[in-house]
Structure formats: C-alpha cells, structure tokens
Amino acid sequence: MTPISEEEVLLLHRYVCEGIADPKRLMLLYYVAERPRNVSELTELLDVAQPTVSHHLRILRERGLVDSVRDGTSIFYSLSDPRILQAIEILRAYVADLMTGRASVVNKA
Amino acid sequence: MTPISEEEVLLLHRYVCEGIADPKRLMLLYYVAERPRNVSELTELLDVAQPTVSHHLRILRERGLVDSVRDGTSIFYSLSDPRILQAIEILRAYVADLMTGRASVVNKA
C-alpha cells in the first residue's frame, strides 16, 4: 500500500467519496450502471421530485462519475467508469458480511 | 451485478459511505491501516484538535470500520477489515487516472 498524501486524499474525497456519500446517489449509480437512463425514468425510480434528481445528477456529473448524452428532449445518464461500481461492490460485500456477523465481529472472537 | 435494494443501499450508506465521506477520516483509515495507532499519534498526524480526532474516530468505530484496543491510558485504533481500504484503493487509482486524463475524458474522445 503506497502511502497517500493529504492532497491525494482531498482529490479522492472531492471527486468520489463526496459523490457517493448519499443514498439517492448510490441508487442513481446502480441504476445508470445497468443501462443509460434519462431523468424522467430516474425520477420515477427514486421517488423524489425531479429537481432533486437533477441536483444529484449534477453532483455526479461534475465529479465525472457519470456521463450524460442528450437524445432529443431527453438526457441519458450512464456510469463513466466501471471501477466506481467495482469498488462499491466490494464495500457492499463487506456490509453484507457485517450484517450476517461474518465480518469484524466474528473475526475477532 | 446483482440488483441492489433500497434497504441495502441505506445500509451501505450508513455503515461505509458516510464513514469515508470526510477527508480527515480517509486519512485516519490510511494511518491506522499501516499499523495500530493511538489518538495522540493520530492527532499529531492530522494536525487538528484532539476532540476532533476523537469525534472522527467515533464515527469510524460506530460503523465498525476501525477497532480500538486500550493499552494503559492509550487507545490504539486499527483497520477492522482490509476490504475497506481495498475498495478505496480502487477509487484512488480511478482518481489518479482522472487527474492524468486517462479516465472518462480520453476514453470518450
């Protein structure tokens, strides 16, 4: 493990961690990872007001986590890099283990 | 990629994403991943007030991201599960590519 600098941590935080730090945005990442989806579709899926979805999509877009492509009046969002969800999936597995007691608790018994 | 449920996303957020959503906490995770470290040491390394470090450590501890062991008057913190940093390292590599223009921008040219 290469030591990390404070500047690198700040970039990591600004470009990724901040982006995935909201449940709605996590859901958005999973949804657009399946296939490109437009805002209307994502608004229905998330069950929040449309401006809320646009707000979260903007945060993801500004950080480069998702790409957007206009098609007529719709704008389709997609995941920009598979590593983003790859990392999240590792954390997801970790949490799943946590919930079934296989991580951190049992390992210390 | 197995579809994720809203409940699973909430757990993922509460137990991990929220925990790594602050630069100071990211630094803490890297520091305690190297070796167990006590609060005094971490306070010097982070260059913030001791209560601030305790606060961040509590957030990490409550989520199970770090373990703590008392030794005399000191309390040593360590990383609870290697997968946490494994995932972060993937994101770190992604950000490094972003910064050198190898990710997301170039791939779309």
Added chain:
DNA sequence: TCTATATATTCAAATATATTGATGCTTCAC
C-alpha cells in the same frame, strides 16, 4: 488518595447539504 496523562463527551457556532416549488431553457412536432 493525589496527580498526571490519555481519551471521550458536551455544547455552541459555523458551514455545508438536501429538498422541493416555481421558473427558465432547450428541443421537437406541428
């Protein structure tokens, strides 16, 4: 027990974030 050291907690202030109704902008069909 008294004192010093190490860590945690409380509390308040400052800052940041999430949410949504109202509104503006863009695109397309007619």
Added chain:
DNA sequence: GTGAAGCATCAATATATTTGAATATATAGA
C-alpha cells in the same frame, strides 16, 4: 412560431456536519 415535453437552475427552508473550547472520565504511578 407555438405549444408541449424534458431537464436545469433558482430561491427558500430544513437538516446535518465539522470544529474546538471546556469539561468529564479513565488509567497508571507515586
């Protein structure tokens, strides 16, 4: 050009987070 659809931005509010000074708690040694 007009109207409608889709999305973004604005403005206002509510909520959450970060921070550190002051204080409390816990351990060890004398």
